[in-house]
Amino acid sequence: MSAAVPPLTLEAIRSVPKVLLHDHLDGGLRPATVVELAAATGYDALPTTDADELGRWFREAADSGSLESYLETFAHTCGVMQTEEALVRVAAECAEDLAADGVVYAEVRYAPELFAERGLSLDAVVEAVQAGFAEGERRAAQQGKNIRMGTLLCAMRQHARAQEIAEVAVRYRDAGVVGFDIAGPEAGFPPTRNLDAFEYLRTNNAHFTIHAGEAFGLASIWEAIQHCGAERLGHGVRIVDDIKTGPDGSVELGRLAAYVRDRRIPLEICPSSNVQTGAAASISDHPIGLLKRLRFRVTVNTDNRLMSGCTVSSEFAALAEAFGYGWADLQWFTINAMKSAFIDFDQRLDLIDNVIKPGYAHLV
Ligand SMILES: O=c1[nH]cnc2c1ncn2[C@@H]1O[C@H](CO)[C@@H](O)[C@H]1O
Numbered sequence: 314m315s316a317a318v319p320p321l322t323l324e325a326i327r328s329v330p331k332v333l334l335h336d337h338l339d340g341g342l343r344p345a346t347v348v349e350l351a352a353a354t355g356y357d358a359l360p361t362t363d364a365d366e367l368g369r370w371f372r373e374a375a376d377s378g379s380l381e382s383y384l385e386t387f388a389h390t391c392g393v394m395q396t397e398e399a400l401v402r403v404a405a406e407c408a409e410d411l412a413a414d415g416v417v418y419a420e421v422r423y424a425p426e427l428f429a430e431r432g433l434s435l436d437a438v439v440e441a442v443q444a445g446f447a448e449g450e451r452r453a454a455q456q457g458k459n460i461r462m463g464t465l466l467c468a469m470r471q472h473a474r475a476q477e478i479a480e481v482a483v484r485y486r487d488a489g490v491v492g493f494d495i496a497g498p499e500a501g502f503p504p505t506r507n508l509d510a511f512e513y514l515r516t517n518n519a520h521f522t523i524h525a526g527e528a529f530g531l532a533s534i535w536e537a538i539q540h541c542g543a544e545r546l547g548h549g550v551r552i553v554d555d556i557k558t559g560p561d562g563s564v565e566l567g568r569l570a571a572y573v574r575d576r577r578i579p580l581e582i583c584p585s586s587n588v589q590t591g592a593a594a595s596i597s598d599h600p601i602g603l604l605k606r607l608r609f610r611v612t613v614n615t616d617n618r619l620m621s622g623c624t625v626s627s628e629f630a631a632l633a634e635a636f637g638y639g640w641a642d643l644q645w646f647t648i649n650a651m652k653s654a655f656i657d658f659d660q661r662l663d664l665i666d667n668v669i670k671p672g673y674a675h676l677v
């Protein structure tokens with residue numbers, strides 16, 4: 314590294330290519346857009362119609378210490394996402410905002426059933442979001458920022474529609490839906506409730522990740538991988554419960570932790586979200602420090618940019634400050650994420666060789 318390498322300021326981090334695998338569409342709206350869509354669609358339950366206050370409200374309400382109360386805030390974002398116009402707008406702004414942050418490839422997820430409360434069909438929801446992502450990609454490109462958007466469709470753990478949503482995901486696989494996920498409250502809803510959907514996806518050679526090991530521990534990670542066949546883990550941070558660290562610095566991996574590391578199962582880590590839901594005490598206490606040191610396939614993600622007031626760049630900046638990471642570490646996270654994406658191998662390789670590595674070449 315030469316002496317001329319710039320410090321890791323937020324602005325400098327925003328300028329390098331980044332990859333995002335875990336970001337919820339309904340957790341990333343601009344506060345002003347929530348206010349405007351509420352007015353346009355007749356949603357009258359917002360806690361305030363002042364955009365700045367609303368932004369603060371989301372961050373504070375989500376700062377709840379539990380996943381269940383964190384998830385309550387989504388009633389308001391989903392409440393304003395019940396028309397095709399609203400979905401196109403939110404998806405377009407999502408792609409634009411990510412591109413402005415320097416994200417070059419993103420997989421953004423949502424549960425179509427949550428946007429069908431006023432009568433939209435699941436297909437209409439998916440088509441509106443795809444149209445919005447395409448529009449956002451176009452607008453970003455016009456501003457010299459190239460981003461490729463991939464979509465993950467979520468089924469909600471507490472509903473019983475996983476098979477139906479998995480079928481939608483497979484049906485739209487050539488239209489930009491690259492995978493499937495299970496989201497929602499972990500307690501009381503083990504992923505094994507949805508075995509039929511996972512079997513259907515595997516039979517169709519489709520990709521899926523599962524939210525596991527966030528509010529719940531090892532049992533849910535084990536089920537997600539060994540019963541359901543998840544390729545990646547949404548969060549997965551509780552895998553540290555299977556790692557013993559001695560006072561002398563020695564480290565011993567249990568069998569599940571060793572399996573996850575040996576099989577290079579990607580962990581979609583979302584540091585700020587974990588602090589808000591109580592899965593980690595603080596960024597500097599976050600298990601990502603240990604997991605990275607042990608060379609798990611760690612990726613860095615936002616989860617919900619609105620509720621956490623974060624971006625990929627701000628997560629990187631917070632980690633750099635807490636753990637002393639440099640540009641080579643940020644490149645490592647980024648290449649890990651690109652390797653773990655659900656798009657074709659040749660396309661991942663192309664982004665690594667022609668976008669990511671050149672973007673860090675002058676820094677590492
Ligand atoms: O960290 C999380 N854990 C579990 N579920 C989540 C998390 N963040 C958001 N959602 C849930 O996923 C739905 C689809 O996007 C959101 O509506 C929210 O209920």
Ligand SMILES: [Zn+2]
Nearest residue numbers: 337524547616
């Ligand atoms: Zn999530």
